[in-house]
Amino acid sequence: MALLKEPDLGTPAKPGEATVSVEVDGHPVTVQEGTSVMRAAALSGIDVPKLCATDSLEAFGSCRLCLVEIDGRKGTPASCTTPVSEGMRVRTQTPRLEKLRQGVMELYISDHPLDCLTCAANGDCELQDMSGVVGLRQVRYGYEGENHLDLEKDTSNPYFDFDPSKCIACSRCVRACGEVQGTFALTIEGRGFESKVSAGAGEMFFDSECVSCGACVQACPTATLQEKSVVDLGMPNRTVLTTCAYCGVGCSFKAELRGDELVRMVPYKDGGANEGHSCVKGRFAFGYATHPDRVTTPMVRDSIDDEWREVDWDTAINRVASGFRELQDTYGQGAIGGITSSRCTNEEVYVVQKMVRAAFGNNNVDTCARVCHSPTGYGLKQTFGTSAGTQDFRSVAQADVIVVIGANPTDAHPVFASRMKRRLREGAKLVVLDPRRIDLVRSPYIEATHHLQLTPGTNVAVVNAMAHVVVTEGLVDESFVADRCEEFEEWAEFIARPENSPEAVEAITGVPAEELREAARLYATGGNAAIYYGLGVTEHSQGSTMVMGMANLAMATGNIGREGVGVNPLRGQNNVQGSCDMGSFPHELSGYRHVSDDAVREVFETLWDRPILSEPGLRIPNMFDSALDGSFRGLFVQGEDIAQSDPNIGHVHAALRAMDLVVVQDLFLNETAKFAHVFLPGTSFLEKDGTFTNAERRINRVRPVMSPKTGKDEWEVACEIARAMGYDMAYEHPREIMAEIASITPTFAGVSFEKLDKLGSVQWPCNDSAPEGTPTMHVDAFVRGKGKFVSTPFVATTERSTRKYPLLLTTGRILSQYNVGAQTRRTANNTWHAEDVLELHPHDADDRGISDGDRVSLSSRVGTTSLRAVISERMPVGVVYTTFHHPDTGANVVTTENSDWATNCPEYKVTAVQVGLARQAEVVAQ
Amino acid sequence: MTEETPPQVRLANEIAVQFHHRPPEQAAQAIAQHIRMFWDPRMKAALLRLAAADPNSLDPLALAATREIG
Ligand code: SF4
Ligand code: SF4
Ligand code: SF4
Ligand code: FES
Numbered sequence: 001m002a003l004l005k006e007p008d009l010g011t012p013a014k015p016g017e018a019t020v021s022v023e024v025d026g027h028p029v030t031v032q033e034g035t036s037v038m039r040a041a042a043l044s045g046i047d048v049p050k051l052c053a054t055d056s057l058e059a060f061g062s063c064r065l066c067l068v069e070i071d072g073r074k075g076t077p078a079s080c081t082t083p084v085s086e087g088m089r090v091r092t093q094t095p096r097l098e099k100l101r102q103g104v105m106e107l108y109i110s111d112h113p114l115d116c117l118t119c120a121a122n123g124d125c126e127l128q129d130m131s132g133v134v135g136l137r138q139v140r141y142g143y144e145g146e147n148h149l150d151l152e153k154d155t156s157n158p159y160f161d162f163d164p165s166k167c168i169a170c171s172r173c174v175r176a177c178g179e180v181q182g183t184f185a186l187t188i189e190g191r192g193f194e195s196k197v198s199a200g201a202g203e204m205f206f207d208s209e210c211v212s213c214g215a216c217v218q219a220c221p222t223a224t225l226q227e228k229s230v231v232d233l234g235m236p237n238r239t240v241l242t243t244c245a246y247c248g249v250g251c252s253f254k255a256e257l258r259g260d261e262l263v264r265m266v267p268y269k270d271g272g273a274n275e276g277h278s279c280v281k282g283r284f285a286f287g288y289a290t291h292p293d294r295v296t297t298p299m300v301r302d303s304i305d306d307e308w309r310e311v312d313w314d315t316a317i318n319r320v321a322s323g324f325r326e327l328q329d330t331y332g333q334g335a336i337g338g339i340t341s342s343r344c345t346n347e348e349v350y351v352v353q354k355m356v357r358a359a360f361g362n363n364n365v366d367t368c369a370r371v372c373h374s375p376t377g378y379g380l381k382q383t384f385g386t387s388a389g390t391q392d393f394r395s396v397a398q399a400d401v402i403v404v405i406g407a408n409p410t411d412a413h414p415v416f417a418s419r420m421k422r423r424l425r426e427g428a429k430l431v432v433l434d435p436r437r438i439d440l441v442r443s444p445y446i447e448a449t450h451h452l453q454l455t456p457g458t459n460v461a462v463v464n465a466m467a468h469v470v471v472t473e474g475l476v477d478e479s480f481v482a483d484r485c486e487e488f489e490e491w492a493e494f495i496a497r498p499e500n501s502p503e504a505v506e507a508i509t510g511v512p513a514e515e516l517r518e519a520a521r522l523y524a525t526g527g528n529a530a531i532y533y534g535l536g537v538t539e540h541s542q543g544s545t546m547v548m549g550m551a552n553l554a555m556a557t558g559n560i561g562r563e564g565v566g567v568n569p570l571r572g573q574n575n576v577q578g579s580c581d582m583g584s585f586p587h588e589l590s591g592y593r594h595v596s597d598d599a600v601r602e603v604f605e606t607l608w609d610r611p612i613l614s615e616p617g618l619r620i621p622n623m624f625d626s627a628l629d630g631s632f633r634g635l636f637v638q639g640e641d642i643a644q645s646d647p648n649i650g651h652v653h654a655a656l657r658a659m660d661l662v663v664v665q666d667l668f669l670n671e672t673a674k675f676a677h678v679f680l681p682g683t684s685f686l687e688k689d690g691t692f693t694n695a696e697r698r699i700n701r702v703r704p705v706m707s708p709k710t711g712k713d714e715w716e717v718a719c720e721i722a723r724a725m726g727y728d729m730a731y732e733h734p735r736e737i738m739a740e741i742a743s744i745t746p747t748f749a750g751v752s753f754e755k756l757d758k759l760g761s762v763q764w765p766c767n768d769s770a771p772e773g774t775p776t777m778h779v780d781a782f783v784r785g786k787g788k789f790v791s792t793p794f795v796a797t798t799e800r801s802t803r804k805y806p807l808l809l810t811t812g813r814i815l816s817q818y819n820v821g822a823q824t825r826r827t828a829n830n831t832w833h834a835e836d837v838l839e840l841h842p843h844d845a846d847d848r849g850i851s852d853g854d855r856v857s858l859s860s861r862v863g864t865t866s867l868r869a870v871i872s873e874r875m876p877v878g879v880v881y882t883t884f885h886h887p888d889t890g891a892n893v894v895t896t897e898n899s900d901w902a903t904n905c906p907e908y909k910v911t912a913v914q915v916g917l918a919r920q921a922e923v924v925a926q
Numbered sequence: 927m928t929e930e931t932p933p934q935v936r937l938a939n940e941i942a943v944q945f946h947h948r949p950p951e952q953a954a955q956a957i958a959q960h961i962r963m964f965w966d967p968r969m970k971a972a973l974l975r976l977a978a979a980d981p982n983s984l985d986p987l988a989l990a991a992t993r994e995i996g
Pocket of ligand 3: 244245246247248249250251274278279280281282283413414415416
């Protein structure tokens with residue numbers, strides 16, 4: 001489509017039912033009470049000139065360009081700050097207003113460089129537009145007077161420039177940074193003529209608190225804050241609507257191109273997940289898609305010690321197909337399998353799992369969700385009946401108490417974090433359960449009421465203790481439990497036992513009993529209470545137990561089934577939800593239906609014309625174990641770097657080395673490709689056509705902005721492998737794949753590309769009873785009928801600190817990098833985080849003679865790596881922290897084979913380690 | 927348990943400890959059911975083999991569960 005310019009109604013919509021009718025320039029219009037005159041005018045089709053107002057921000061009333069006349073009122077009020085009242089008659093175009101507006105514009109322009117024609121923002125500048133609109137023809141004040149034209153540009157941010165000479169001090173950037181992003185990095189320094197935007201006391205953008213979300217750039221009406229890519233490439237001239245491919249928030253973006261060149265990604269106001277906001281990754285870090293490291297030709301080699309040879313697609317596909325078939329002939333049908341990727345579209349994932357089940361003829365398919373949110377699947381299915389979060393993101397605006405458990409949303413789910421922070425600034429209470437003092441605990445205008453700084457590995461003890469307080473202090477929502485749930489009595493008896501009391505577990509968890517009691521009371525009695533959690537919940541030996549523990553707590557307090565409450569996983573990768581929905585688990589067909597269910601299997605068998613095994617296949621860690629025992633010999637890996645991201649890397653590498661045929665489909669020759677025999681080049685999200693499903697079950701369209709650089713869509717590759725193996729699988733277009741998914745998956749029955757194109761997005765379940773999707777789940781009944789209480793005894797992990805390994809390591813990620821970093825390391829995001837570091841408490845550092853910045857060794861019972869130390873009071877004594885974005889540090893060299901008992905999700909969050917100065921460690925090693 | 931513990935034994939024992947709070951018979955059934963729902967046939971077979979060869983390596987509840995599966 002041509003360049004999409006979204007309408008700007010000047011001020012935000014007002015909530016509520018009550019309406020007011022007014023007349024603007026003779027046009028009647030009815031709007032919500034509290035709406036501004038400016039917005040009412042815009043809704044009646046009349047744009048009042050404006051500069052400091054935009055509908056993503058509350059009105060500010062500083063530019064005085066939006067003046068109007070109102071019958072019966074003196075003067076010329078600003079329409080952006082004046083609310084409508086019943087019967088009001090407004091005039092927006094009179095000679096007096098015209099003159100006043102011209103006067104205002106004249107002042108602005110007299111202090112603004114007149115280089116419109118060569119300015120990067122030419123054609124996308126509101127100052128330029130408004131000069132035209134108000135009919136400014138001459139500027140009476142020359143440039144001789146004092147002006148700002150010589151101010152120096154700040155180019156320190158890798159993605160955008162700040163050119164203060166063009167600033168009109170409208171403060172939109174300052175307000176965007178506060179209201180929308182919640183970072184409050186910018187201020188207006190000085191007053192009157194002296195006022196100027198500043199990123200902290202005289203600092204450059206790069207050195208400031210700025211997290212490079214781009215909200216200010218988007219809000220800026222001039223070229224003052226401008227994307228570097230626009231300066232370099234020029235203004236875009238067409239738009240493709242698509243979805244970010246980084247995290248599970250699933251932000252909608254306008255990909256803006258100039259011809260065929262992608263110039264910038266601008267968050268889309270109508271995006272259900274993000275409503276016009278973005279973070280540094282989706283907004284700016286898309287350069288990896290065209291990075292020279294991309295491999296776009298298939299390659300093969302006989303052994304992993306050989307050099308790669310480029311081949312054509314047919315050769316590569318035949319090699320894969322014949323190799324896999326030979327392995328099956330020799331070692332049995334179950335000797336091969338596949339791993340689907342949460343980075344790929346639903347359609348691509350569905351086709352790969354179909355290839356495994358129908359063409360390979362087994363259930364050896366798993367997905368990288370194994371290593372992140374598989375416990376969510378298990379835990380929520382057991383208790384609520386389906387494997388998904390209960391709310392949409394918008395719901396957080398109705399929460400009164402927000403409990404964040406083992407998640408770091410400001411880094412890992414930044415756009416959702418901004419929504420959450422907005423609600424917290426409005427007064428919602430915050431409880432954080434995390435060993436580390438994450439940013440959210442104390443940030444501008446936000447302070448957690450309780451930060452329960454628990455010892456890693458004791459989540460279940462803490463959540464049980466909270467439930468203990470609820471049950472023993474009479475805080476149970478009796479009627480909700482009676483009407484909606486089952487097996488409460490047995491659970492209540494269990495949870496009320498003295499061993500679950502806060503006092504009893506204090507010694508294990510490190511959480512003061514009284515504070516835990518207060519937090520539990522707040523959760524139970526503070527109004528709408530919502531739980532948001534991340535991998536700090538799931539990546540534990542009791543990950544699934546913890547998910548059920550949180551579900552118990554929510555049910556016991558009636559915090560489920562309406563807006564503002566719920567139990568919500570913050571999903572890691574963009575399509576973790578979708579890849580799970582699509583039947584990527586070895587025990588489940590699409591829509592979470594077990595392979596042992598004859599009726600379900602029959603539907604698939606009829607459509608696919610192949611028998612499906614009724615017993616589960618291998619999970620990822622089982623594949624590795626079976627590779628080492630010789631029963632598993634060939635693996636297809638779709639877009640995932642198991643050799644870097646999976647725990648106990650030594651073990652993973654040995655398993656990969658033991659296999660006869662490893663096929664990797666990816667953008668880059670990643671770590672796993674070092675063990676591969678066939679490399680099939682993959683497509684980036686900019687080339688994909690399909691859908692992603694985000695953490696709120698929202699199915700968003702991904703639309704290609706360029707054709708596949710590899711000459712083939714990924715789903716076509718899977719189809720061709722299946723065909724070469726003798727199973728006829730073919731589609732003309734991904735829309736047909738979605739149609740097939742919808743035809744056999746009840747929760748997707750109403751989903752189609754046509755509907756998504758029309759509605760923008762839908763949240764599953766989407767079917768006859770919910771044709772436009774389901775924002776909130778379990779409203780009148782749980783998916784499984786009654787919500788089920790499950791007793792969740794705390795069982796300590798076997799991974800404990802010892803004399804040899806006295807510290808506990810926990811892992812996480814940071815804002816600018818993404819998982820194994822394959823994408824973000826290939827962008828300017830590396831400027832912020834060029835290496836993984838080890839955070840440790842000053843006390844632990846002192847004990848070991850470590851100073852900030854020292855190179856240290858980090859060892860566990862399975863391996864040793866080295867990295868730079870950062871001393872930080874965020875960590876409790878005895879706990880150290882690192883990220884796993886860089887292969888050379890390889891944090892997973894030290895993580896162990898321990899895993900969640902129910903799902904084998906690795907226990908990334910607890911590893912007993914020792915830290916020492918690197919040099920000493922080397923000496924010891926010698 | 928050591929690194930050399932066969933994975934099937936390690937995994938079965940990890941499941942078993944989660945059910946120690948239940949009456950033994952119920953627990954064995956729940957463990958068996960879990961294994962049936964989530965384990966690949968070769969892993970089940972290996973577990974049965976290992977249970978027969980070295981019953982002491984298994985948590986008593988896991989061992990009881992293997993009888994339900996077998
Ligand atoms: S990029 Fe985002 S964080 Fe940085 S100053 Fe602008 S709005 Fe604030
Ligand atoms: S930088 Fe842009 S948004 Fe900020 S005050 Fe200046 S003109 Fe307004
Ligand atoms: S919050 Fe997630 S989905 Fe949104 S722009 Fe950032 S990385 Fe992309
Ligand atoms: S737009 Fe109303 S005062 Fe600026």
